[in-house]
Amino acid sequence: MGTPQGNHGAVAPQWFPGATTPGQGGDFRPLRALGARGLLQLAATTSLAAYAVWAAVLMPGFRRVPLRLQVPYVPSNAQQVANVMGLLRERTGKTADLGSGDGRLVIAAYKQGLRPAVGYELNPWLLWLARYRARRAGYEGKVSFLKQDLWKANLSDCYNVIVFLAPSVKDPLAAKLLAELPDEARVVAGRFPFPSWTPSSTMGQGLEQAWAYDMKEVRRTARSSTDGCTL
Numbered sequence: 001m002g003t004p005q006g007n008h009g010a011v012a013p014q015w016f017p018g019a020t021t022p023g024q025g026g027d028f029r030p031l032r033a034l035g036a037r038g039l040l041q042l043a044a045t046t047s048l049a050a051y052a053v054w055a056a057v058l059m060p061g062f063r064r065v066p067l068r069l070q071v072p073y074v075p076s077n078a079q080q081v082a083n084v085m086g087l088l089r090e091r092t093g094k095t096a097d098l099g100s101g102d103g104r105l106v107i108a109a110y111k112q113g114l115r116p117a118v119g120y121e122l123n124p125w126l127l128w129l130a131r132y133r134a135r136r137a138g139y140e141g142k143v144s145f146l147k148q149d150l151w152k153a154n155l156s157d158c159y160n161v162i163v164f165l166a167p168s169v170k171d172p173l174a175a176k177l178l179a180e181l182p183d184e185a186r187v188v189a190g191r192f193p194f195p196s197w198t199p200s201s202t203m204g205q206g207l208e209q210a211w212a213y214d215m216k217e218v219r220r221t222a223r224s225s226t227d228g229c230t231l
C-alpha cells in the first residue's frame with residue numbers, strides 16, 4: 001500500500017461539473033459553457049476591473065493627461081539615484097524631478113545641496129508618500145512636492161532637471177526642455193537617454209546608466225546640425 005503517485009488511480013478533481021482538468025488536452029467545458037456572449041461579458045468585466053485598478057491605484061490624477069504622455073511609476077534603485085547625483089555633483093540652483101514618485105531623488109538632491117529641490121507628481125498616493133519620507137528625513141518644509149502635471153510646469157528657472165521617464169515621451173519632453181530651460185541648465189536622464197541629444201557625460205551601465213546633457217551644448221549641436229542641413 002502506498003500513496004498513489006501522480007494521477008495513477010486518482011480521480012481528477014472536477015472543478016466544474018463534467019469538466020476534465022484544464023491543461024490536459026481534454027475539452028475545456030467551462031469556457032464552452034460560457035458561450036460567446038459569456039466570454040465577451042467576462043472579457044469586458046476583466047478589462048473594467050483592470051482599468052479601475054489602473055485609474056484608482058496606479059494612475060489616479062492622470063485623467064487630463066493624454067494617454068500617450070502617461071508614464072507609470074517605477075522607482076529608481078539606489079544605484080540609479082547614486083549615478084544621477086554623481087552627474088549633478090558640484091552643481092547648484094533649483095532642481096526639479098519631473099515625475100517625482102516617492103520623492104527619493106528630490107530628497108537625495110536636497111541632501112547634496114541642490115536647493116530649492118522640487119518634485120512634480122500627479123499621483124496623490126505618491127505625493128503623500130514623498131511628503132511622509134521628507135518628514136521622516138527631517139526635510140519637511142525644505143523640499144517641495146507639487147501636485148502638478150509636469151507638461152504644464154514652467155521650468156524656466158530650473159538649473160538641474162531630472163527625468164526618469166519612458167522613451168515614448170522623450171521627443172515631446174526634449175521639445176519642452178529646449179523651449180524652456182536656461183542655457184546653464186543640466187538635464188540628467190535615467191535609464192533611457194534622449195535619442196537626438198549628445199550627452200556631455202554619463203555614469204553607470206545597463207539599466208543603471210544615467211546621462212547628463214548641458215543645454216547650451218545641446219542647443220549648439222542642434223543649431224549646427226540644422227545649419228548642416230541647409231548648406
Ligand SMILES: C[S@@+](CC[C@H](N)C(=O)[O-])C[C@H]1O[C@@H](n2cnc3c(N)ncnc32)[C@H](O)[C@@H]1O
Binds near residue numbers: 075097098100150164
Ligand atoms: C518612472 S517613475 C519615476 C519616479 C521617480 N522619479 C524615481 O525615479 O524614483 C515616473 C513618475 O512620473 C509620474 N508622472 C508621470 N506623468 C506625469 C505627469 N504628467 N505629471 C506629473 N507626474 C507624472 C508618475 O506618477 C511616476 O511617479
